[in-house]
Amino acid sequence: MKRLNAVLLLVAVLFSLSICASANDRLVVDDANLLSSDEAAGLQARCEKLSEDYNLDFVIVTCDSLDGKTATAYADDYFDYNGYGQGSDHSGVLLLVSMEQRDWAVSTTGSKTEPLSKKTIDSLMNSVLPKLSSGAYAKAFDTYLDNLEHELDDSPNLFISLIIGLVVAGIVVGIMAYNMNTARPQSNANRYLDGKMQLHQNQDFFLYSHTSRTKIERKRSSSSSTHRSSSGRRHGGSSGKF
Numbered sequence: 001m002k003r004l005n006a007v008l009l010l011v012a013v014l015f016s017l018s019i020c021a022s023a024n025d026r027l028v029v030d031d032a033n034l035l036s037s038d039e040a041a042g043l044q045a046r047c048e049k050l051s052e053d054y055n056l057d058f059v060i061v062t063c064d065s066l067d068g069k070t071a072t073a074y075a076d077d078y079f080d081y082n083g084y085g086q087g088s089d090h091s092g093v094l095l096l097v098s099m100e101q102r103d104w105a106v107s108t109t110g111s112k113t114e115p116l117s118k119k120t121i122d123s124l125m126n127s128v129l130p131k132l133s134s135g136a137y138a139k140a141f142d143t144y145l146d147n148l149e150h151e152l153d154d155s156p157n158l159f160i161s162l163i164i165g166l167v168v169a170g171i172v173v174g175i176m177a178y179n180m181n182t183a184r185p186q187s188n189a190n191r192y193l194d195g196k197m198q199l200h201q202n203q204d205f206f207l208y209s210h211t212s213r214t215k216i217e218r219k220r221s222s223s224s225s226t227h228r229s230s231s232g233r234r235h236g237g238s239s240g241k242f
Contacts, residue, residue, distance in 0.1 A: 024083040027051065032062035032099050039138040046145060054152055056112040057084045057092030060141055066098050071105035071239045074098070076229035079107050086110075090233065095144055097132065097242075104132065105239035113236065118225045120151055121238040132242040 027047035030040050047058040059079065066074045075096040079085065085092040091110025098104070106121045124147035131140035226236045 024057075027057065027059050029059075029061045032064050032097070034062050034097070034099075034137040036138075043138070043141055043145075046142075050145065050149060051086070054112065055091065056086050056110060057094075058145065058148070059084055059092060059094040060144075061094060062097045062099070062137075064098070065100045066103065071096060071098060071103035072107065072227075072237065073229070075105040075107035075237070075239075076233075076235045077231070079109060079235075080229055080231040080233050087112075093148065093237075095141070097137070102242050103239065104129070104242050106237045108236040109233060115151060116148075116236065118236065118238045122240075124148060124151055125238070125240070129240075129242045
């Protein structure tokens with residue numbers, strides 16, 4: 001009986017782990033039939049590998065109609081209600097292509113997609129949209145995944161480079177300050193006189209004062225580019241036409 005209980009516990013743990021990883025393993029959903037079976041299989045395999053490497057779901061969805069929704073709302077809802085996302089914050093990114101009005105949308109969710117700002121997504125889509133417009137859908141999706149992987153790889157490296165730059169700059173400034181620290185405070189200017197100059201009276205005159213003010217521009221919160229879907233989950237991303 002104890003052995004049976006141990007086996008059942010192990011099965012339950014393995015099952016719960018598989019649920020936590022992702023509730024949906026169909027990462028390429030080609031409802032608009034834009035891809036051949038081989039193309040869809042290749043993209044599915046690639047999305048699976050990327051999802052495993054980055055611990056967030058990479059999803060590509062095509063459809064014929066948005067069912068009256070905006071492209072952003074459709075992408076957000078598709079991600080939320082089809083069980084995508086990894087971890088407690090459901091990290092993942094979904095690319096939607098709708099053929100009805102030739103819309104596209106990228107929906108991001110979770111902390112692991114924070115490097116993918118609206119500006120970043122718009123930039124990485126620049127080389128994707130011409131391929132979508134020309135009907136080269138498989139190439140467009142491959143280019144999208146290439147660009148997405150590049151952005152996710154570069155973001156931590158950029159942060160590290162910034163830290164290194166600040167450290168180096170601090171060392172240089174410290175060395176310069178040390179080399180210039182040769183002056184010593186003096187109580188008077190006698191050491192700079194040749195003995196011929198004599199001051200009989202010293203007076204200080206206060207002439208005027210001037211105050212300069214400069215307005216400090218405050219950066220707007222990045223949260224303005226995020227929104228909540230109908231499920232109440234917070235999403236980021238961007239959208240447009242192709």
